[in-house]
Amino acid sequence: xxxxxxxxxxxxxxxxxxxxxxxxxxxxxxxxxxxxxxxxxxxxxxxxxxxxxxxxxxxxxxxxxxxxxxxxxxxxxxxxxxxxxxxxxxxxxxxxxxxxxxxxxxxxxxxxxxxxxxxxxx
Amino acid sequence: xxxxxxxxxxxxxxxxxxxxxxxxxxxxxxxxxxxxxxxxxxxxxxxxxxxxxxxxxxxxxxxxxxxxxxxxxxxxxxxxxxxxxxxxxxxxxxxxxxxxxxxxxxxxxxxxxxxxxxxxxxxxxxxxxxxxxxxxxxxxxxxxxxxxxxxxxxxxxxxxxxxxxxxxxxxxxxxxxxxxxxxxxxxxxxxxxxxxxxxxxxxxxxxxxxxxxxxxxxxxxxxxxxxxxxxxxxxxxxxxxxxxxxxxxxxxxxxxxxxxxxxxxxxxxxxxxxxxxxxxxxxxxxxxxxxxxxxxxxxxxxxxxxxxxxxxxxxxxxxxxxxxxxxxxxxxxxxxxxxxxxxxxxxxxxxxxxxxxxxxxxxxxxxxxxxxxxxxxxxxxxxxxxxxxxxxxxxxxxxxxxxxxxxxxxxxxxxxxxxxxxxxxxxxxxxxxxxxxxxxxxxxxxxxxxxxxxxxxxxxxxxxxxxxxxxxxxxxxxxxxxxxxxxxxxxxxxxxxxxxxxxxxxxxxxxxxxxxxxxxxxxxxxxxxxxxxxxxxxxxxxxxxxxxxxxxxxxxxxxxxxxxxxxxxxxxxxxxxxxxxxxxxxxxxxxxxxxxxxxxxxxxxxxxxxxxxxxxxxxxxxxxxxxxxxxxxxxxxxxxxxxxxxxxxxxxxxxxxxxxxxxxxxxxxxxxxxxxxxxxxxxxxxxxxxxxxxxxxxxxxxxxxxxxxxxxxxxxxxxxxxxxxxxxxxxxxxxxxxxxxxxxxxxxxxxxxxxxxxxxxxxxxxx
Numbered sequence: 098x099x100x101x102x103x104x105x106x107x108x109x110x111x112x113x114x115x116x117x118x119x120x121x122x123x124x125x126x127x128x129x130x131x132x133x134x135x136x137x138x139x140x141x142x143x144x145x146x147x148x149x150x151x152x153x154x155x156x157x158x159x160x161x162x163x164x165x166x167x168x169x170x171x172x173x174x175x176x177x178x179x180x181x182x183x184x185x186x187x188x189x190x191x192x193x194x195x196x197x198x199x200x201x202x203x204x205x206x207x208x209x210x211x212x213x214x215x216x217x218x219x
Numbered sequence: 220x221x222x223x224x225x226x227x228x229x230x231x232x233x234x235x236x237x238x239x240x241x242x243x244x245x246x247x248x249x250x251x252x253x254x255x256x257x258x259x260x261x262x263x264x265x266x267x268x269x270x271x272x273x274x275x276x277x278x279x280x281x282x283x284x285x286x287x288x289x290x291x292x293x294x295x296x297x298x299x300x301x302x303x304x305x306x307x308x309x310x311x312x313x314x315x316x317x318x319x320x321x322x323x324x325x326x327x328x329x330x331x332x333x334x335x336x337x338x339x340x341x342x343x344x345x346x347x348x349x350x351x352x353x354x355x356x357x358x359x360x361x362x363x364x365x366x367x368x369x370x371x372x373x374x375x376x377x378x379x380x381x382x383x384x385x386x387x388x389x390x391x392x393x394x395x396x397x398x399x400x401x402x403x404x405x406x407x408x409x410x411x412x413x414x415x416x417x418x419x420x421x422x423x424x425x426x427x428x429x430x431x432x433x434x435x436x437x438x439x440x441x442x443x444x445x446x447x448x449x450x451x452x453x454x455x456x457x458x459x460x461x462x463x464x465x466x467x468x469x470x471x472x473x474x475x476x477x478x479x480x481x482x483x484x485x486x487x488x489x490x491x492x493x494x495x496x497x498x499x500x501x502x503x504x505x506x507x508x509x510x511x512x513x514x515x516x517x518x519x520x521x522x523x524x525x526x527x528x529x530x531x532x533x534x535x536x537x538x539x540x541x542x543x544x545x546x547x548x549x550x551x552x553x554x555x556x557x558x559x560x561x562x563x564x565x566x567x568x569x570x571x572x573x574x575x576x577x578x579x580x581x582x583x584x585x586x587x588x589x590x591x592x593x594x595x596x597x598x599x600x601x602x603x604x605x606x607x608x609x610x611x612x613x614x615x616x617x618x619x620x621x622x623x624x625x626x627x628x629x630x631x632x633x634x635x636x637x638x639x640x641x642x643x644x645x646x647x648x649x650x651x652x653x654x655x656x657x658x659x660x661x662x663x664x665x666x667x668x669x670x671x672x673x674x675x676x677x678x679x680x681x682x683x684x685x686x687x688x689x690x691x692x693x694x695x696x697x698x699x700x701x702x703x704x705x706x707x708x709x710x711x712x713x714x715x716x717x718x719x720x721x722x723x724x725x726x727x728x729x730x731x732x733x734x735x736x737x738x739x740x741x742x743x744x745x746x747x748x749x750x751x752x753x754x755x756x757x758x759x760x761x762x763x764x765x766x767x768x769x770x771x772x773x774x775x776x777x778x779x780x781x782x783x784x785x786x787x788x789x790x791x792x793x794x795x796x797x798x799x800x801x802x803x804x805x806x807x808x809x810x811x812x813x814x815x816x817x818x819x820x821x822x823x824x825x826x827x828x829x830x831x832x833x834x835x836x837x838x839x840x841x842x843x844x845x846x847x848x849x850x851x852x853x854x855x856x857x858x859x860x861x862x863x864x865x866x867x868x869x870x871x872x873x874x875x876x877x878x879x880x881x882x883x884x885x886x887x888x889x890x891x892x893x894x895x896x897x898x899x900x901x902x903x904x905x906x907x908x909x910x911x912x913x914x915x916x917x918x919x920x921x922x923x924x925x926x927x928x929x930x931x932x933x934x935x936x937x938x939x940x941x942x943x944x945x946x947x948x949x950x951x952x953x954x955x956x957x958x959x960x961x962x963x964x965x966x967x968x969x970x971x972x973x974x975x976x977x978x979x980x981x982x983x984x985x986x
Contacts, residue, residue, distance in 0.1 A: 137838065146635075150635045154635065163639065166228045175646070
């Protein structure tokens with residue numbers, strides 16, 4: 098039964114980290130998304146850096162991607178999954194006329210997904 | 220799909236393409252004939268045009284996308300048709316004489332290790348016409364249970380063993396008694412080093428009045444059943460996992476009389492009619508013919524592999540003591556099959572291009588268009604023999620193949636700062652896994668993809684492909700190499716275009732005409748033969764410019780008879796998308812060791828002066844000149860360069876030093892008398908040291924605090940007046956067009972091409 102104890106401890110560690118990220122993102126989502134949108138060089142604040150590492154190393158079965166609907170003029174958000182049966186999709190009717198706005202939209206979706214997951218059963 | 224005129228995405232068609240194609244050669248000369256194999260789904264006709272590819276950049280304020288319509292007899296409308304593709308590897312035994320077309324009794328045996336049991340029906344051994352339901356077939360049913368079927372085209376009898384399978388070795392025997400109407404299916408778990416424990420047998424018996432029958436000419440398969448479509452017979456219901464030592468007896472063998480499937484046969488054993496030894500044709504150079512499977516039985520029913528399953532993989536009795544299959548072929552008696560293997564789409568030719576005489580050497584493509592979609596089939600044109608320039612651009616076609624049809628980032632392996640941009644081609648690849656994968660992907664069972672072939676559409680090797688590279692253009696591979704093409708043309712240099720494959724096929728003759736060879740943006744994969752040729756070229760006075768990053772990193776091997784197919788096994792270390800399974804690090808093509816050239820004792824530093832040190836620097840930085848760059852001996856390289864920094868801007872990361880970067884390191888073979896002309900600086904926390912750069916887990920591996928995370932611009936000469944200039948960055952080529960090609964990186968490159976390409980000695984400090 099030793100593995101169950103280890104597993105429980107791991108889950109507690111995960112939860113501690115997730116709670117910290119959830120608290121950060123709940124309070125500062127729009128501010129961090131805007132920082133991400135504005136910074137082309139990736140010199141992010143420690144909080145944004147932590148949030149990005151956490152969100153983008155989560156074990157999910159799909160990824161949000163940017164798709165150019167009009168090359169280098171217009172972008173939208175797509176979803177590509179690892180499931181063989183599921184075809185890649187363009188998410189909605191939203192269109193962005195800059196890569197910055199589109200990548201910010203992706204981050205916003207990733208944050209919302211995480212907060213929704215976190216609000217569910219842990 | 221994309222509108223071919225405007226480039227606008229057809230949003231309802233995301234994940235689909237109307238038109239695809241490939242060609243037989245990636246490098247031709249004027250006058251050569253080149254077949255194009257096209258599949259067109261939907262429209263009745265498509266339009267073809269021969270175009271020269273010049274620049275792939277389509278950002279609004281960039282150097283502008285350019286291609287030139289050449290005009291050729293193949294230009295114009297062609298009748299469209301759909302051509303199918305059948306992935307999945309297997310072994311096919313033609314058996315033209317029907318030796319294995321039993322009407323009465325027989326017994327089948329094999330060892331197997333399934334990797335995706337209970338996923339779908341998968342076949343072990345068969346002579347089974349799946350469309351007619353006729354013949355015999357030993358398989359795993361959709362629930363993963365071993366099953367035997369016998370059918371006469373009207374009725375099928377099936378018997379299954381109620382045994383839950385996992386990823387371990389099993390032995391299967393099925394005996395069919397046509398006279399008494401009996402079937403006995405026996406399956407045992409096997410004791411192996413990885414899975415100790417006693418053998419456990421499961422058996423089922425049943426009776427049947429059905430005798431195997433079927434259309435004449437149905438082949439015997441290992442790992443598939445026979446299916447047919449309009450294009451002919453192919454293998455379906457393919458297997459994921461290993462099969463070893465299949466053999467067939469033309470009699471009923473009861474459990475008491477039957478040799479165990481693991482047992483070698485001797486004079487006292489029943490005689491098989493066929494027994495395939497998957498490692499029988501191994502010599503010191505690997506497999507004599509990697510596609511041939513030897514029947515050691517009395518009829519010599521030698522077989523062919525289809526779609527390149529993995530050989531030189533450990534069998535059930537691998538001890539772990541030997542990792543080189545050439546030294547112990549008896550321990551490497553297995554073949555690992557995958558349903559996603561594909562090395563030959565097998566399409567028919569739709570038209571043949573005769574390369575126009577006097578066509579300038581360069582990068583070309585046949586552009587295929589429907590009203591709603593387009594596709595490019597690129598290739599290189601070499602000059603006519605004897606009409607070569609002094610300079611050659613060596614397109615890294617090994618790298619194109621390695622990344623061909625890549626879908627890697629679905630499984631992670633990326634920088635957290637990157638938001639992935641994909642194009643319609645990427646959507647298509649995610650939706651159509653039947654077109655095979657890249658060295659960066661894994662098969663459905665998690666086993667790494669070891670083979671890549673260009674005998675299939677390679678959707679992302681296109682001037683219009685947008686993925687993977689740094690911002691703002693995000694170009695990579697062929698599209699990124701077109702920055703070099705555009706720059707060479709814009710600067711007025713005369714040059715020829717050759718490919719990695721030319722180097723493999725023609726050897727030193729491919730390099731001999733040239734004073735200077737310029738490699739591509741990411742010349743990452745090379746065979747031993749190719750690496751030796753380039754080293755000898757420089758050693759004997761040739762000159763090289765390596766304007767890319769992470770060059771000469773992985774070892775590959777070419778198929779001995781089919782240079783369209785290359786192999787990697789990765790290695791036990793390296794920055795890699797998957798690790799080889801234990802005992803799988805030697806190429807089946809040629810038998811040499813795979814992995815990093817660094818681990819084979821030939822680090823890239825020895826040839827280029829630098830070697831891969833860090834990656835994921837999406838937002839590139841600049842280089843700053845070193846004090847030694849002011850030495851008189853290298854003044855010719857900086858003629859016209861007045862700034863302290865180079866590459867402050869760029870189209871692949873907004874700087875010249877980014878994505879994957881390389882560092883000067885004498886401890887790994889960088890020439891000690893080389894000049895480090897400039898080094899990049901100000902890297903970010905997202906630029907991470909390559910894993911082979913440190914021995915154990917450690918902090919301080921990112922560009923913000925680790926000073927070893929930087930690119931070095933290095934120049935060295937050889938005693939024979941050979942010379943090498945290396946930039947050590949994948950973002951470098953994107954810096955060349957900035958400020959209308961008038962920038963410090965461009966000037967330095969131009970000086971190097973000018974001097975390296977000339978006859979005669981290079982300038983030195985004493986002149």
